[in-house]
Amino acid sequence: MNFEPKIxxxxxxxxxxxxxxxxxxxxxxxxxxxxxxxxxCSGRVEPTFVVKAFELGxxxxxxxxxxxxxxxxxxxNYKTMRRMPLLKKMLAQMGIEEERVRLDWVSASEGDRxxxxxxDMTAKVRALGPFKNNSKEAKHG
Amino acid sequence: xxxxxxxxxxASSCGGCEIAQLQIxxxxxxxAEVADIVFWPxxxxxxxxxxxxxxxxxxxxxxFNGAIRTSEQEHMAKMLREKSKVLIAYGACAYxxxxxxxxxMFNRELIFERAYLETPSTDNKEKVLPQTKCKxxxxxxxxxxxxxxxxxxxxxxxxxxxxxxxxxxxxxxxxALEALIEGKLPPKGTVITHNAKAVCDDCPKKRxxxxxxxxxxxxxxxxxxxxxxxEQGLLCAGIxxxxxxxxxxxxxxxxxxxxxxxxxxxxxQGAHFLSAVASVIDSNDPDEIQRIIDGIYDPVGTFxxxxxxxxxxxxxxxx
Numbered sequence: 084m085n086f087e088p089k090i091x092x093x094x095x096x097x098x099x100x101x102x103x104x105x106x107x108x109x110x111x112x113x114x115x116x117x118x119x120x121x122x123x124c125s126g127r128v129e130p131t132f133v134v135k136a137f138e139l140g141x142x143x144x145x146x147x148x149x150x151x152x153x154x155x156x157x158x159x160n161y162k163t164m165r166r167m168p169l170l171k172k173m174l175a176q177m178g179i180e181e182e183r184v185r186l187d188w189v190s191a192s193e194g195d196r197x198x199x200x201x202x203d204m205t206a207k208v209r210a211l212g213p214f215k216n217n218s219k220e221a222k223h224g
Numbered sequence: 225x226x227x228x229x230x231x232x233x234x235a236s237s238c239g240g241c242e243i244a245q246l247q248i249x250x251x252x253x254x255x256a257e258v259a260d261i262v263f264w265p266x267x268x269x270x271x272x273x274x275x276x277x278x279x280x281x282x283x284x285x286x287x288f289n290g291a292i293r294t295s296e297q298e299h300m301a302k303m304l305r306e307k308s309k310v311l312i313a314y315g316a317c318a319y320x321x322x323x324x325x326x327x328x329m330f331n332r333e334l335i336f337e338r339a340y341l342e343t344p345s346t347d348n349k350e351k352v353l354p355q356t357k358c359k360x361x362x363x364x365x366x367x368x369x370x371x372x373x374x375x376x377x378x379x380x381x382x383x384x385x386x387x388x389x390x391x392x393x394x395x396x397x398x399x400a401l402e403a404l405i406e407g408k409l410p411p412k413g414t415v416i417t418h419n420a421k422a423v424c425d426d427c428p429k430k431r432x433x434x435x436x437x438x439x440x441x442x443x444x445x446x447x448x449x450x451x452x453x454x455e456q457g458l459l460c461a462g463i464x465x466x467x468x469x470x471x472x473x474x475x476x477x478x479x480x481x482x483x484x485x486x487x488x489x490x491x492x493q494g495a496h497f498l499s500a501v502a503s504v505i506d507s508n509d510p511d512e513i514q515r516i517i518d519g520i521y522d523p524v525g526t527f528x529x530x531x532x533x534x535x536x537x538x539x540x541x542x543x
Contacts, residue, residue: 130495138536151508165513166502173498173523178541215541
């Protein structure tokens with residue numbers, strides 16, 4: 084059976100979610116692997132959310148926000164820009180491949196960019212295979 | 225009134241918790257007035273078979289320190305749970321996995337290789353590794369099984385309370401013992417401390433704006449004793465750690481390492497601490513941010529110093 088990755092996508096309400104919406108209304112063809120969770124701002128995405136997604140069986144996590152300077156709340160996406168690289172560094176230490184976590188920026192008018200990011204990430208995670216959830220495995224023995 | 229029956233046990237730990245228990249000082253005499261110690265491997269001569277012979281729920285309170293790393297520790301955790309009315313996870317190892325919990329960055333094979341083959345002081349030409357069973361002329365010898373993954377006490381058996389700390393401060397230990405003696409126990413599951421807020425609430429240092437251009441390790445700077453250590457670029461976990469310890473480490477100019485565990489409502493102390501640290505980085509430029517982050521050498525060991533087995537991911541994925 085072919086492996087289809089499950090990817091959790093956090094999209095900010097003001098840019099990225101609108102970008103995803105545009106891709107949909109424009110009938111652009113897009114991998115169906117990303118499950119979108121709308122958040123008010125990418126700055127709302129706590130590192131815990133990303134870790135929790137992996138704990139619950141996600142194969143990858145995509146965080147999308149407004150481009151630098153475009154944040155609806157002025158600087159929420161700058162907080163994300165600081166958090167995600169540190170989180171990625173820590174997750175790499177935990178043995179989680181770099182391609183499984185991605186932070187990128189999509190504006191409300193970039194439906195095509197949303198599609199290309201989703202397709203690219205889906206292909207990379209598909210190539211990596213399923214993420215084996217350690218916490219469920221952590222039986223004694 | 226009949227005396228309380230008290231048991232104390234150690235699993236995967238360093239022995240510091242036993243010292244901490246004695247640090248309640250002359251209050252130990254008050255404890256001796258109201259309680260009999262029925263089991264305490266470090267100090268009294270009671271054997272496993274004595275505990276086995278005790279009826280169910282015959283021990284009033286058991287203070288259990290240490291994480292669960294071997295089959296023997298798991299067996300004792302289960303037995304003491306069965307024999308005790310109240311089981312308390314005592315100290316950071318029993319609570320969150322503690323320092324032994326960082327072993328979850330590896331597995332049994334890697335740990336054995338390092339400990340019994342690779343270390344420079346090891347002379348092991350036959351490459352002997354610990355076995356659970358071994359035949360010798362006198363008969364068969366056995367050792368407990370060493371598990372791949374360290375677990376907390378709470379992941380092994382049901383626990384009633386937590387006394388946090390590495391080791392717990394004397395005041396925290398006494399707070400719990402006093403509640404036990406007086407029979408005024410908090411709701412089940414309570415982490416017993418004087419302050420449920422963060423360590424920062426106990427810490428007298430001045431706090432202003434947190435904007436950090438470079439993170440330092442403790443030997444790299446002499447911090448200003450008046451000012452918040454995190455503001456000076458030291459990775460102080462006070463902001464993500466339960467208080468009640470009275471912040472002795474920051475007051476000695478050493479950053480908090482997080483031994484009292486997460487504050488209420490936080491499910492993953494490391495991710496919470498990481499989030500707080502990343503938020504103080506003073507830059508909007510991705511390259512500069514990366515450079516600042518490169519100055520944090522061991523994120524897992526820093527953010528999950530005492531709580532890796534209790535974190536959402538529990539252990540590293542070994543390829």
